[in-house]
Amino acid sequence: MNDDRRTIGTSGTAGRGNRSTPPSAAARSLAGGRAAPKKPVTKAKAAAKPDKPAAKNPPRATPAKEAKPAKPAGVSAEPKPAKSTAGSRPKQPAAKNPSRAPRAGGASAGARKTAASGTGRPPGQPRLRAVTDEDAAAAAAAAMAKDNSSSIIPGGIPLDDIVLAVIQAAQRVLGTDWESKLAAFVAGLRRRLTGDFEVDEFGLDPQITDLVTAAVEPLAEKWFRLEVRGIENIPAEGGALLVANHSGTIPIDGIITSYAVHKYTGRNLRPLGADLVFALPFVGQVARKVGATLACTADAERLLTTGELAGVWPEGFKGIGKPYAERYKLQRFGRGGFVSSAMRAGVPIVPVSIVGAEEIYPLVGNVPSLARLLGLPYLPITPFFPLLGPLGLIPLPSKWIIEFGEPVRTDAYEPDAADDPMLLFNVTDQVRETIQQTLYKLLVDRGSAFF
Amino acid sequence: MGRVVLVTGVAGEFASRVSRALSEQPGVERVVGVDTRPPVGDHGGIKFVRADIRTPVVGKVMAVEDIDVVVHLDVNPSEQSRGRSGAKERNVIGTMQVLAAAQRSESVRKLVLWSSTAVYGTSPKDPALFTEADNARGGTKSGFPKDIIEVEGYVRGYSRRRPEVIVTTLRAAQILHPEIPAPLRNYFANPLLPAALGFDPRLQFLHLEDAISVVTESVLHDRWGTFNVAGPGVMLLSQVSRRLGKPTIPLLPIGFSAASSRAVRMMGGEISPDLYRLLTHGRAVDITALRDIFGYEPKYSTEETFEEFRAAVRPGPLGVLGLTK
Numbered sequence: 001m002n003d004d005r006r007t008i009g010t011s012g013t014a015g016r017g018n019r020s021t022p023p024s025a026a027a028r029s030l031a032g033g034r035a036a037p038k039k040p041v042t043k044a045k046a047a048a049k050p051d052k053p054a055a056k057n058p059p060r061a062t063p064a065k066e067a068k069p070a071k072p073a074g075v076s077a078e079p080k081p082a083k084s085t086a087g088s089r090p091k092q093p094a095a096k097n098p099s100r101a102p103r104a105g106g107a108s109a110g111a112r113k114t115a116a117s118g119t120g121r122p123p124g125q126p127r128l129r130a131v132t133d134e135d136a137a138a139a140a141a142a143a144m145a146k147d148n149s150s151s152i153i154p155g156g157i158p159l160d161d162i163v164l165a166v167i168q169a170a171q172r173v174l175g176t177d178w179e180s181k182l183a184a185f186v187a188g189l190r191r192r193l194t195g196d197f198e199v200d201e202f203g204l205d206p207q208i209t210d211l212v213t214a215a216v217e218p219l220a221e222k223w224f225r226l227e228v229r230g231i232e233n234i235p236a237e238g239g240a241l242l243v244a245n246h247s248g249t250i251p252i253d254g255i256i257t258s259y260a261v262h263k264y265t266g267r268n269l270r271p272l273g274a275d276l277v278f279a280l281p282f283v284g285q286v287a288r289k290v291g292a293t294l295a296c297t298a299d300a301e302r303l304l305t306t307g308e309l310a311g312v313w314p315e316g317f318k319g320i321g322k323p324y325a326e327r328y329k330l331q332r333f334g335r336g337g338f339v340s341s342a343m344r345a346g347v348p349i350v351p352v353s354i355v356g357a358e359e360i361y362p363l364v365g366n367v368p369s370l371a372r373l374l375g376l377p378y379l380p381i382t383p384f385f386p387l388l389g390p391l392g393l394i395p396l397p398s399k400w401i402i403e404f405g406e407p408v409r410t411d412a413y414e415p416d417a418a419d420d421p422m423l424l425f426n427v428t429d430q431v432r433e434t435i436q437q438t439l440y441k442l443l444v445d446r447g448s449a450f451f
Numbered sequence: 452m453g454r455v456v457l458v459t460g461v462a463g464e465f466a467s468r469v470s471r472a473l474s475e476q477p478g479v480e481r482v483v484g485v486d487t488r489p490p491v492g493d494h495g496g497i498k499f500v501r502a503d504i505r506t507p508v509v510g511k512v513m514a515v516e517d518i519d520v521v522v523h524l525d526v527n528p529s530e531q532s533r534g535r536s537g538a539k540e541r542n543v544i545g546t547m548q549v550l551a552a553a554q555r556s557e558s559v560r561k562l563v564l565w566s567s568t569a570v571y572g573t574s575p576k577d578p579a580l581f582t583e584a585d586n587a588r589g590g591t592k593s594g595f596p597k598d599i600i601e602v603e604g605y606v607r608g609y610s611r612r613r614p615e616v617i618v619t620t621l622r623a624a625q626i627l628h629p630e631i632p633a634p635l636r637n638y639f640a641n642p643l644l645p646a647a648l649g650f651d652p653r654l655q656f657l658h659l660e661d662a663i664s665v666v667t668e669s670v671l672h673d674r675w676g677t678f679n680v681a682g683p684g685v686m687l688l689s690q691v692s693r694r695l696g697k698p699t700i701p702l703l704p705i706g707f708s709a710a711s712s713r714a715v716r717m718m719g720g721e722i723s724p725d726l727y728r729l730l731t732h733g734r735a736v737d738i739t740a741l742r743d744i745f746g747y748e749p750k751y752s753t754e755e756t757f758e759e760f761r762a763a764v765r766p767g768p769l770g771v772l773g774l775t776k
Contacts, residue, residue, distance in 0.1 A: 195693030198754070201685050201735060202579045203653050278732070279575035281649020281704055288651070298578040298585070302737075 158448045202270070202299075203288035209268060212290050216259045223397050224356060226256065230404040231264040233350055239304040240407065241342040242269065242311040244352035245330055245435050246319035249361035251277075252395060253354045255309060258290065260402050270303050271311045272296075276377070297341050304345035311352075314336045314428075317377040321366070327358035328443060330436050336421075338427040339410070343418040343427075348407035351431050353438035356400030361385070361447045398449050401442045405434055453480025454558060455558075456670055457518040459504050459549060460525025462486035462498065462539075465631050465662070471495040472663045478671050483516045485509060486525070504545040510552030513559065513769055520561045520670050521553050526602050528569075528595040528634055528725050542598040543605075548607040553616070564606050568624050568655070568679060569596040569725065580737040583622070583677045595725045619669040624681035624736065627656035627756050629763045634723035636688050638730075638759075641720035642768055644692050645711035645730075646699035652733025653685040658751035658759070661748045665747055678745045679736040680688040682753035688730065696770025702733060 096307035170178045191197060192207070199205045220226040234240060244257060254271045261269040268330045271287075278284035295312060303310045313319065314334035322331060342349050365381030384392035408431060417423050458470045461484025474482040474496035485502040500516075502508045504525055513521070525545055527549070553559045571581040574589020591597045603620060610618040625633045626702065628755030635654070638644065657680060665680050692699045702710045708727040715722040741747055 128768065130712075193693060195690040197690065199653075199685060199687055199690070201653075203687065205687075275574075275576040276574075281647070283649075284575065285649055285651045288653070294575075294577065295578045297576050298580075298582065302580065 053366065202291060202293045202303075204268065204270075204291040205289040206268075208286070208289040209262070209291060212255075212286070213259055213262050215257055217263075220256050220259050223395070224256065224360075224400040225397075226260065226356075226400045226402065228260045228264055228402050228404075230406075231260075232316070233407055234261060234265050234267070234309065235348065235407070236265065236267075237346035238306065239307045239345055240309050240350050241300070241304060241338060241345075241347055242309060242350045242352050242404070243333075243338060243431050243435070244313050244354055245328075245439065246313035246315040247322070247327065247354070248320060248357035248395075249363050249382065250395075251313070252360060253357035254292075254311065254313065256357070256400065257352060257354065257402060261309065261311075263365040267309050269309050269311045269406040272300055272313075274316060297337055300338065300341040301345055302348045304341060310353055314338055321363065321378040321380070323366075324358070324362035324364055326438070328355070328439050330432055330439075333428050333432045339424045339427045339431070340418040343410045343424075344411055346411040348409050348411075349427075350407045350429055351405040351434045351438070353403045353405065353435050353442055354400070355402075355439060355442040355446055356398045356449075359398035360395035362396070396450070398451075399446055401446055403438055403442055405438055408434075453460070453478060454519040454670065455479075455481045455483065455517055456515060456520045456522055457516065458482060458484045458497075458522045458524060459509075459545070460486055460523075460527070461499065462488040462490045463524065463527065463632075465626060465659070466490075466524040467494075467497075468631075468640045468659070468664050469522070469663050472496045472667055473522075473640075473670060476667060476671060481516075481520065483512065485512055504549055505540055507548060508550065509548055510555055513552050513556045513600055515556050518556065519558060520563065521549065522563045522565070522666060522670060523549055524565045524666075525549075526565060526567070526599060528567075528723055530632060530723075538595070538599055542595070543601050546602045546605055550605055554609060554613055559611045559616060561619070561670070562606070562609070563619045563666060564602070564621065565666065566603055566620050566622045566677075567595070567599050568622050568681065568734060568736050570599050570603060570622060571700075571734060571736070572596055573728045573734045575732055577732065577734065580735050581679065583679060583740055585726055594733055595723075617673050620677040620737070621665060621669065622677060622679050623662060623665075624655040624657045624679075624753075626662050627760045628659040629760060631659060633666070634726050636760075637721045637723065638694055638715075639691070639695060639697070639764070641715055641722070642697060643714070643716050643718065644688075644695075644697050644699045645702050645707075645714045645722070646688055646692070646732040647704045647707045648701040650704065650733075651687045651689050652730055653687060653735050654691065654733055654753070655681040655685055655735050656753045656756040656760070657681050658749070658756040661747075661749045661751055664750075665741075665745075668714075668745070669745055674745050676740075676744065678741045679738050680741055680749075681736050681738055682749055682751050682756045683738060684753045685733075685735045686753055686757055688733070691757065693769075694757070695764075695767045696772075697767030698769060702762045707731065 026183065142282045153428065170182075174181050188207075197205065197207060234242070242257070242261070244253065247253060251273075254273070258269040258271060261267060268291050271290075271292040273287055273292045275294055277287050277292065278294060293303070295316075300310055300312070310345070314337075315331040316334060318331040322329075339349070363380050363382060367379040367381065371377065371379035382392060384394075408427065410427070456470075456473055456479055458466055458473070460466045461470050463486075466486075467484070467490040470482045470484050470490075471477050471493070482497045484494075484497045484499045486499075487501065487503050487506060489499055489501065490497070498516075500512050502512055512518075523546065526542045527538065550562075553562060567592075568581070570587065570592045571577070571585060572589050574587075576588040578585065578694030587596065587600065591600055606620060610616070626636045627633065627636060627639075629636070635656070661682070662680065665678075665681060668674070689699070700711075700714055702714070703710075707730075708724065711727065712722055712724070738749065741749075
């Protein structure tokens, strides 16, 4: 018969036996230690001959289950765990175990037999993998620690393939030098946690600034679809005073302007904020760390004379807290203090027009009495804010355009020009008018506020 | 001809070190120290006179010793061991008596006042760096900052009445040295540091060596005016606590003073009531005048001062675990 012939002949690989005969010890030793056992062979045949006793094999030939502990244990010092796991598998029908037992228990083959089976590799190509001491030790530990079925994903993927996949994924995401990047990240984290960083006298922390810039990027680019114009008007070096319109109930325009300046020029914008900013917990702390400081002449002049870019929103609370109906109508530009600071430092004034901030939180109401009670300049009511609770704090996705205008030079004035109030008023009006006209132009360019 | 220098509060650690440094200067003939307690340790070349500056006795000392220069160092924040009301007496009444005596004295030609940057107060309305022309914007409610403003006011009055006397006011940041008592030093001695939640104050420290040099310089040379004295640069409280390996306990800013004093008492430590506001808003000063007008460049920055201090004190709980720099 077909089967009989096969038991005698040389079909299959040496040392492997065939579906019904366990291989002899001599055959196995001839075939060498790496010979993989017979399971795949029998599996292939089994479909054709269901009536044979060997046909018991197919159901149990879910070979993956056995693959794990056995494979690394190819080092023949580890037959025991393999055997014990074979005996203890609860999912197999008990009847199968006797027929298996002699095979598995025959020799260390029990440990070896499934080396290739997990991946469905043809038996003629034994898995050529150097088994290092660490692998063997790890596998032994894993095999002893737990049932083999738990160290394998049910789909039959060996653990080291998973590890490999994770490593490859890390390489794909972080690049081939992912290890050094990870090490640099951990080192950076350690430096933060041990206080090994420096801040300038204003409290600017460059690492926090970079972090905040990265965090704001999706908000600016994806949510607000920010468009920046006239970035060439910001001097590449030396001091300059950026003067912008203020709006939006919450000073997000300051954050976005800082982001735009940092992204397109690489310089840090030092925003000048109201004292309320620094009185608030967390807000004041972060503001200091990203380089903001109090809007006062001393700080403005100190920044400008040391060649920094300072940003000022002279409308202050009047601009930011104005009702939605008055959007894009500039309020009074402070008392012109920013002009005198720029003149004393001899730096140019860059008018900045911001379109889009007005729509993020449309201010439709105010509760002055409650605001006074809380010590706030106004208590905003927007179409969504108290109504939807925290959801109302999500800014509406308006389209933003920031235009940096032509710089107004101040270094041509007399040294004592900063003490001439009439001149200061004139320059203030000039800057204000420039911004107002640019706002109208940008509004026409933008079209719809949200789409 | 050498100068005869009167140092007040000589029993204090800082004052006694200053007096010893002064007595070693070639331009100084004699250093007379007054205090209610004798100084501990080696007096060096100091002549100690036991006198209470809150009484007119100090005038007699000035007359008898023929004092040229008065170095008023006895203006200090209260220590727990000596009591708050005593500190106010000593600071304000003591200064009034010293100035009254100096006004009468024919020999006094110079007055050096060791003031503090606490005169600027601390509030969210503060500029990033205070210059000598600034004053406390948020006001000073009580305690040492209030004392020091009054003391400076009396000294300005004295300066008006005796225009020929050279008055040097040194507004110093807190000295950070393991052996010099200062509110921040005592605070940093706690194993955990109470901090106001959501605030990360900027702090400045002064190195002992720079402090002594500045006083010596103003005794030996004529330096009119008021000068901020501090190590350049600032450090954040979070940075300080991490480097010390001492975690902060974030406490709500409302009721911070009560909560932190309770926390510190439970740890067996000490926290000066003057510190609460400083630990919320911080303070930093501009030392351009010290550099350009006074002519002194601090040898140690705030960070170097702190690192020296850190090396000298026991590391905090995280430092024991190896979690510090």
